[in-house]
Amino acid sequence: MKRTLSFVFLSVFCLAGMMLAMAFSEKGEPMAQQAVEKADYTITLSPGTKVKQGTPLIVKLDAPQDLPENAHAVINGSKGKFFKQDNGLYEALLGVSVDAQPGVQKLEVKTADGKVLATEYFQVLDAQFKRQNITVSKGTKGLQPLPGEMEAIQALKVNVTPVRHWDMPMVSPTIDCQNSPFGVKRYHNGVYTKDYHKGVDLRSPQGRPIRAIADGVVKIAAPQFRLHGGTVGLDHGQGLNSIYIHMSKLAVKQGQKVQKGETIGYVGSTGFATGPHLHWGLYAGGIPVNPDEWIKVQRCS
Ligand SMILES: [Zn+2]
Incomplete structure (x- = not known):
């Protein structure tokens, strides 16, 4: 009513x-x-x-x-x-x-x-995000982004284009379980980073194909970002954008249209990563949001 x-x-x-x-x-x-x-x-x-x-x-x-x-x-x-x-x-x-x-x-x-x-x-309800500690090596810890890298991510985050490509239901980018949820307060070697996990990590093996969660247009196709590693950013239209990082290899080019389920790249361990996995994230109206709200993925046991 x-x-x-x-x-x-x-x-x-x-x-x-x-x-x-x-x-x-x-x-x-x-x-x-x-x-x-x-x-x-x-x-x-x-x-x-x-x-x-x-x-x-x-x-x-x-x-x-x-x-x-x-x-x-x-x-x-x-x-x-x-x-x-x-x-x-x-x-x-x-x-x-x-x-x-x-x-x-x-x-x-x-x-x-x-x-x-x-x-x-x-x-607004308290989501009661937990803490998570990650052991990082000295080399990984000191990684700095390439010039323009953070700016490209920021531009994707706030990107708003008028054509809507997305619809429900969406698909998870890989078939694998989730081993680090969205929103956890991140600690590196026991020290609080004052930051939170802005996406979810899927426990995907090296080389696993990564799928587009919904139809969209490739806004970022960067094979060698230093912090994010091989990165693809998709524009799904009307304020919805998604990002996939640490890829070993990309399968798309900037400006290309992709369909839901289409392979956009392959899982790797590039950039700030402690091993092969897929980190992916969703931005809604410029805000990082929990992908799990729309695409339920089983937690790894
Ligand atoms: Zn992650």
Whole structure:
């Protein structure tokens, strides 16, 4: 059932923390004094209104008229651009970051000049990411990126192109189990790196073909990045991008279109790696998100 965004918010602050009570009012009913008039925008969040840190969030919007160009969904400063889908609804892709504060979060639909068209609230749940220590050799530890390497990764992360290539279900890039999950707090030789694992590691042997998780266009095809090793970055459109690193060999060229399941390269141990495996990651609206939310892969036993 659709829910309109004509509602009354009553913010209740109590000693135990912040609680938000939402009282929904049907259109036309007398509204309380705190009422905020809103047009009939209907927002639906996927996977829902309770999301763990590190989750990709699809904001579906039923708008009463065409949205102005460059309308965005905004959560805590990060933005996902709205695109009209074949079914007439708008969708924006965003990520709930790993370090998002657990509790109630505000989501706004904003025009380019900052006008708020609609507001929704959702709950961020603590994902309780664990720690993981990795033993790294001195040589590996001192690896520095090539000039332009980090810039290329950053450009992939925030890449937003208008044509949507991706759809569900997606496929895991290899057939192997997962031996390091997304989000774990990374320690190197017992020392906290102040960083977290921005993708998942699959325990894949040297030479295993790596598949594209969804249709897309090759944005990075770098056989010899120093830190990331052999790297492929795919643009799946409308703010979804994926990255595959430590490859022994690439099977695609920059600008090439790929289909879901197509081989894009082969597993290796290049760059900052302690042995053959595939590290791959997903960026949603510029935020690293947990691939496991969309592509379930068994943990290695
Ligand atoms: Zn990894």
